[in-house]
Structure formats: C-alpha cells, structure tokens
Amino acid sequence: MDLDVVFLGTAASVPSAGRGLSSVLIRRGGDRILIDCGEGTQRQLMRSTGLADLDVILITHLHADHVLGLPGLVKTFGLRDRDKPLVIAGPAALQQFWNAMRRTVIGTLPYDVEIVPVHHEVAWRGDGYRVEAVPTEHGVPSVGYVLIEDDRPGRFDADRARELGVTDVRDYGVLQRGGDVPAVDGRIVRPADVLGEHRHGRKVVYTGDTAACGAVRDAARDATLLVHEATFLLEDSERARMTRHSTAHDAALTAAAANVQLLALTHVSTRYAPAALAEEAASVFPDVVVARDFDRIDLPFPERGGPVHEPRGVRPSRGAREGEPSTAEPLDAAIEAEA
C-alpha cells in the first residue's frame, strides 16, 4: 500500500515567491487527504499531483494562512460537477467560517459537504487506517492530525506450515486470515503456530501551528514521520512563546522524545535561511529535513526501508507541464456558464 506526503505549501503566515501557504496532501492507496488549505492550494495541486477528487479536508485551525484556499477549492470542485460528498473537519469555529463563505462566496454546490467539528477524536476513518485529531497549543482552538494505520498480521512462515504438515496452499490463506486448518496427520494447526508478531502500521503526524506541546509528543510516539511547524529559531524563542509557535529546536526535542523516524520542518519563515533551521534541529535530532513546496516524502512499509525525502519529488501532471490547469475535465464551459 503506497503512502506518501506531498508538501503543497510550506510558508509561515505569508506566501513568498517560492513557498505557498500551509497545505499537505497525504496519499494512501487511492485515498486523498488534504490537511490545511492555505490560499493558492488548488493551484499548487494543479501544478503537482493534479486536482484530485479529495476524500476529506482536515483543517488545523482557523487562521487565514491555513483556510483561505478552501472556498476556491470547493467551488472549483463544484464547477467540475463533483457529486461525491466531501468531509471537512476542523475545530468548532470551522462551521461559522463555512456558513459565512457558503452564504457569500460559494453559493450552491452540486455535492454534499459535511462539516465535522473535532477536538480530540477520530476525524476520518478510511479502509485500514484512521486519522485522529490531537489538541495543540496555538492560542486559538487548534488541532494536529495523526494518521494511524491498522496493525498488519505477522509474517507468514510457510516453511513452518509445511513442517507442521499443512500441504494445501489454500490452507495458507485460511491461516493468514485467522482460521484453523487440519494438518495431514489430523492435528489442528492454528494461526499463532505459523504467523509472527502483529506488525504495527505506519504513522504520520502533522502538527499545524503549535507551541511545543505534550499532546503532540505523546501522539507522535514512534511515528514514521513527524511534520512539525518551525516558525522560529531558538534565538527568537521569546517571540515563539508569545505567538504560540515552535522553534526548530522545539520541533527537534519533540521528535527526539517521541522517537520518530523522520522529522520534516514546515511553516518556514522568510526571516531565516532553511539551512539554519535544519542545522538547529539537527543538533538535537539528526534525521531532519526542511520541506519545500512540491517535496515528497515516501513512506514504505518498515521492512522495505525508512522514509525517503524526495526534494521537488512530485512529477508535474501533464496539464501542468503544458501550462494548462490539470483538471480532469475542461473547466471553460462551466466557468463561462457561471460568469
């Protein structure tokens, strides 16, 4: 099962020529989960993965740099005649924001939108995984999100099964699915006889904006990837404290305490060189990258290796290469009809 994280916007508070406002796309199999939707997110999608029909949008908090892309994105889905329902989850204030946007700039949509208020519960459940909201500390109601895959069955030991007298390969499947089978001598062979320990699934944590926070540290325990905001350097820790943001040093301390495999810093301010953020974090936690827009982090199953950071790793979709919007259908007719 493929799992990766695509960075669509990595800027703190204001965009720059090279960085869009906060947004990441998590792709797991055919599922598409967008976290945060800063202004310009739909175009960042068009320029990279294509404007996929998202299953769910998760909002960390209601600051402008994390939500202003939402009205435009849902409107574009409408102009493309989307009919699949869309779930948008976030802190309770999301409902007010949505109501106002819906009334003023969005209007009617050809698909249903369900707004789900979250604080500390499962925000989204997919096939084989769930995404939990974790309360963070940012001075306004805010959450981070943790994607947790279900445990996988242990590795099947075919040699052991043969030794025990299971000769029919169809019985291998029965054992792997948790059933008992008879051996050639009539004894019963059980799954525990031939399957190793359950294997943990992968875990991805996205903090959104937050000061260093115990809830994130606990939620990130043994995570495959921790995407942590790093708005400041330690030299500006007083400002970080006042604005309820983190320093690169804070993020690295959390990564080390939680024993994550890879730390990716985002919410990067133009105030600093990214290398300075990386250096500060690496002095505490060496497995760190500073994300840029269109970077991709691939997360294979642990037995196939650790997370792989691919700078500018999303191949532009065909439309983006040709300078056209990479939408599934031409938009022109719909736009003319609307105008």
Ligand SMILES: [Zn+2]
């Ligand atoms: Zn922000």
Ligand SMILES: [Zn+2]
């Ligand atoms: Zn914020």
